[in-house]
Every structure is written in C-alpha cells, then in structure tokens.
Amino acid sequence: MKGKFMVAVAAILENHRGEILLIKRSSHMEYPDCWEDIGGRLEQSESPEDGLRREIYEETGIEDIEIVKPLTMFHVFRHNEKKAENELIGLSFWCKTNTSEVKLSDEHTEFKWLHPDTAFDLTDHPALKRYILLYMLEKGLTKKRFLHEFEENFYNV
Amino acid sequence: MSEKVGRFTFCVAAILENPDGEVLLLKRAPDNFPGGIWDVVGGAVEQFEDPFVGLQREIKEETGIIEYLVIKALDVFHWYQEDPKWDMIGLTFWCRTKAKEIVLSHEHVEYKWLKPNEALDISTHDIVTNNLKQFIKERNELNSKQK
Numbered sequence: 503m504k505g506k507f508m509v510a511v512a513a514i515l516e517n518h519r520g521e522i523l524l525i526k527r528s529s530h531m532e533y534p535d536c537w538e539d540i541g542g543r544l545e546q547s548e549s550p551e552d553g554l555r556r557e558i559y560e561e562t563g564i565e566d567i568e569i570v571k572p573l574t575m576f577h578v579f580r581h582n583e584k585k586a587e588n589e590l591i592g593l594s595f596w597c598k599t600n601t602s603e604v605k606l607s608d609e610h611t612e613f614k615w616l617h618p619d620t621a622f623d624l625t626d627h628p629a630l631k632r633y634i635l636l637y638m639l640e641k642g643l644t645k646k647r648f649l650h651e652f653e654e655n656f657y658n659v
Numbered sequence: 660m661s662e663k664v665g666r667f668t669f670c671v672a673a674i675l676e677n678p679d680g681e682v683l684l685l686k687r688a689p690d691n692f693p694g695g696i697w698d699v700v701g702g703a704v705e706q707f708e709d710p711f712v713g714l715q716r717e718i719k720e721e722t723g724i725i726e727y728l729v730i731k732a733l734d735v736f737h738w739y740q741e742d743p744k745w746d747m748i749g750l751t752f753w754c755r756t757k758a759k760e761i762v763l764s765h766e767h768v769e770y771k772w773l774k775p776n777e778a779l780d781i782s783t784h785d786i787v788t789n790n791l792k793q794f795i796k797e798r799n800e801l802n803s804k805q806k
Binding site (some may be wrong): 503504505506507508509543544545546547548549550551571572573574575577584586589591593595636640642 | 663664665666667668669671703704705706707708709710711731732733734735737739743746748750793804
C-alpha cells in the first residue's frame with residue numbers, strides 16, 4: 503500500500519567562498535536554539551524546486567539560487583510521534599548562491615556562513631551531519647566515512 | 660501556514676548499473692499505468708516504511724536483486740495530475756550490482772541491460788529520460804575524477 507507523506511526540502515546553501523549557511527532556530531520554537539539548514543514543507547502541487555526556492559527566500563531573503571543536485575532523502579515523524587499524519591520524507595539539495603547577505607525571518611535569530619567541517623561540528627543533528635558529509639563527498643573534500651547511518655545507505659566511491 | 664502543507668505519494672527509483680556499464684530498464688505491463696513504457700526500477704514508499712528500505716524492497720520485488728550498492732542520489736522528479744490527491748514526488752539513485760539474473764514481477768513484461776545511450780534512445784517517458792541524462796552526466800564526472 504502506498505503511503506501519504508508530507509515532503510520537506512532542505513538546502514546545503516554554498517556561497518562563492520565555499521562556505522555553507524546554518525541558521526539558528528528561535529527560542530520559542532520546537533527544537534529551540536538549534537543550528538539547522540534551510541528548508542521546510544512543500545505545499546500541495548508545489549514542485550520540489552519551487553518549494554526549495556520559496557523556503558530559501560522566506561528564511562534568508564536570498565533569491566539568486568542555483569540548485570546543483572539532490573544529496574539524499576530522510577525520514578522523520580514530526581513531534582516524535584509515530585503516526586501517519588506526522589510522517590515526513592525530506593529531500594536535501596546542494597544549492598549555490600552569489601549572495602552573502604542574509605535577512606532572517608522571525609523563526610530564526612542568527613546565521614553563520616561556515617566551512618563545511620566547522621558546520622559539521624556545530625550541528626548536533628545527525629541527519630544534517632549526513633548531508634554535510636555527502637556534500638563534501640560531492641565536492642571531493644573528504645573521502646572519510648564517519649557515520650553509521652551514512653555507511654548503511656551509501657557506498658563511498 | 661500548516662493548512663497549506665501538502666500530502667504526497669513518495670517514490671524511490673534506481674538506475675541499476677552492472678559491471679559492464681549497462682543499465683537496467685524494465686518494460687511496464689500494459690495494465691500497469693503508464694503501461695508499455697520502458698521504466699527504471701522503483702515504486703512508492705509505504706506508510707511507516709523508511710524510504711531506503713522501500714528502495715531495497717522495490718528493487719527486490721521488481722528484479723529479484725538483493726545485493727547492490729547505492730552510489731549517490733541522481734534526480735528528484737515530480738508528477739502532478741489534475742487531482743492533487745495523486746501528487747507524486749520521487750528520488751532516483753544510482754546503484755551498482757553484480758547480479759545478472761533478473762526475476763520480473765507481474766508489473767513488468769520484459770527487461771534489458773543497455774548502454775546508457777541506448778537506454779536514452781528507447782525511453783519515451785520524461786522522468787525516465789531525465790533520470791538517464793543525470794546518470795550519464797554523473798558517471799562522466801566520476802570517470803573523469805578517477806582518471
């Protein structure tokens with residue numbers, strides 16, 4: 503039986519210096535003060551690429567975006583509750599921009615452009631660590647495999 | 660905001676490559692919409708199923724292949740028809756396998772291992788064509804890195 507899922511799109515957004523953008527969640531939100539990548543859930547009938555551009559614009563004000571390629575998919579239950587209505591599959595993409603200026607929405611309080619290694623260390627989020635590693639592999643920045651989940655799903659070429 | 664959040668069918672697909680650099684296409688059965696086209700391996704993720712497990716299940720159901728390696732994500736696709744309840748989004752992966760023997764399910768009537776350009780020539784479906792183009796691009800990039 504086919505499932506029905508919410509679909510989220512997320513971006514590893516790279517600037518012209520090869521740094522990637524992390525943003526810090528507001529203290530009044532779920533997972534307060536966590537550093538995360540940019541992204542959100544798709545609206546009905548919205549294409550993943552349109553949704554990605556909309557989310558990047560809403561969360562950072564950045565409009566000049568090149569979507570390079572997808573990196574992987576992820577699977578979560580929102581609010582940590584295993585119910586069909588909370589089930590979400592996400593797609594993470596590698597994106598590029600020439601803009602470094604960021605205008606945050608009220609969902610976030612801080613942003614940082616970081617070397618991918620530093621970004622990897624800053625986040626506590628296992629899924630985000632995994633996309634950063636896949637991004638680094640795509641860029642030829644590392645050949646190491648660090649994470650169990652990563653080894654499970656991907657073969658390092 | 661949250662009332663606008665969509666609900667989608669999510670598909671996982673694989674371009675399976677063998678050691679000779681050929682890719683596997685399956686011909687869909689006439690009653691398996693869109694019938695008769697040459698397709699990549701894949702299908703819809705089930706409720707409560709991890710999508711990587713869904714990929715494994717679909718590969719096994721449609722080809723009998725159990726052993727393969729996921730090389731990388733290739734291409735995101737979507738297929739929206741008039742009624743949004745059929746909205747479908749999917750992700751295609753490049754996978755490698757040494758398995759030669761294919762056991763088809765009732766969903767397909769024929770299979771072919773093809774050079775990527777031959778696969779492009781017989782593809783009549785936009786999603787499959789885009790998946791194959793992305794595979795060729797990524798494979799060429801990987802080959803040039805490894806030289």
